[in-house]
Amino acid sequence: MNRPTPQPLRAWLITPALHADRCEKAKSYGADVALADLEDSVASTDKATARAMAARFLYPAVGGGPVLGVRVNAPVTADGIRDLAAITGYPHQPGIVLVPKVESARDIEVVAGALDTDQHAPVIYALIETPRAIGRLSSIVTADRLGGLLFGAADYAALTGCARTWEALLYARSAVANAAGAAGIPAIDSPYFDVSDLEGLRREVECARALGFQGKGAVHPQQIPVLTQAFTPSEDEIATAQAVVAASHQTSAAVTTVGGRMVGPPLVAAAQAVVDQAASSPSPASRS
Template sequence: MPAFQPGMSVSRWVVNMKKFSRYCRSILFTPALVAERSVKADATDADIALIDLEDSVAAIHKAEARNRAVAFFSRPSITACRRAVRINNLGSPDGLLDLLALCGCPYKPDVVMVPKVESPRDLEIAGSLLGGVVELMAIIETPLGIENISATVSTRARLTATIFGAADFALTTGTSIDWHSQHYARSRLVTATRGAGLHPLESPWFDVRDTDGMVTAARRARELGYGGMAAVHPCQVPVINEIFSPSQDDIDRARRLVAASASDGSGICLIDGVAVGAPFIESARRLLQEFDAPRPMAKDRYAEPANMGRA
């Protein structure tokens, strides 16, 4: 998003500003067969480092990948970013085996990503087995998943985010993977997810060589309301983080809005001749809370095994 410019509507600037959130700008996917690479995600500044047991692992290697994931989550974290895993579809034996294996890990992942979610059922199963500490992300990637998105995001499981699965959605609908052909699905996901107070994430850009294409897709997603994007290669992470973060000019502008509201005291104030009310001021406050401070290091959530105080 461009920084605030003279003549730009303050209301337009604040509407754009609301799309930012530091909860998760970027998720870096790493195949479970090379799980050790995920510790390098910290060097890329990815918000979440994810080990993938699903699409990046061939059927004949699922058991080996699962064993490597278990070994990975049997050791304490040595990175600042959160650790995650994408399991297989819970409608398959591999998905159930993945989930059961993770339940036995002494150092559970921060986040478990559940694919092909079409109702609250899979999230409730995962949440009940993993316990109340692990966060869940739902991949919405089928027509039924889109149609049932409102019910899915209302689940009581620890759902924190949804992510749009463009490739599988194209496969199941017969559309192209092009942005415009999937615009309705993306919009429906954002509306339902934001309405539930959760965080929508955009599908990865699969052509690692096409940085310009990824930038265009990420900017479109941000303008639509997405708060972040998945990455399939470390080189994509810095670009994604920049697009889904405010500029210094944005932060300075937010400071001015908050300072003006505090000095005015009436609940509405004039900024550059424009009347700015409570929704705009609250958006500025939220931006400053998330971005106008050094990023905290991840808490040492893995200092003790699960049976010594961690659910």
């Protein structure tokens, strides 16, 4: 399958495309992915203006920066069709396209069919935010051009009537992480919406990482350092992972021991993933 994935993916910042100044600043906050939003944050009467603004946003920042992309409207809507048509004419194509309200593999293939060219194919993420999408995850992840899943807690909670707490959303989050793992693609967690509660954010992101998520959305730039640190392997984690990988290379046996602990193929694979992630991250984080 054609699933190129930019790394790292720790912190995602989505900014309304209408706000040109905020979009430009979004490139400098240290997020790994910055998206211009054409969907929820833009009123119907402003969609055309937002599309024009998004084209300017996709000009790369001088000296590097985040992967730039766009959250389009659902491709089964008129605005979604207009978004895709507009993007084909952009001078710079998005690195990532986030597709909302995905409920079938066909949604992803429609976006790929509209945007893929011989010169460029964006990484397409499905925003999983409805009960129907949770029930159809096994089918959704069969889309050949699907690059990853992003969980949308706010819409899911509104549609099910559940609380927007970790406990109430644990089943949906686990389903998203499991489906992404089964398909070999990244899972990105929903934002934490209390901007003033950085300690609460830190606790939630550690739980998300433990479930298997590789990154998380941010609703404010001040959340980005917390996400970056939490999703970056610590020096101790890297050292342990390197020891496991090295030990596996030094034996022909399927199972060996490292530091008195038995290590088999699943743990070696997990350790290799940590080593690879560390190689793609600017620097290891110090976490207690």
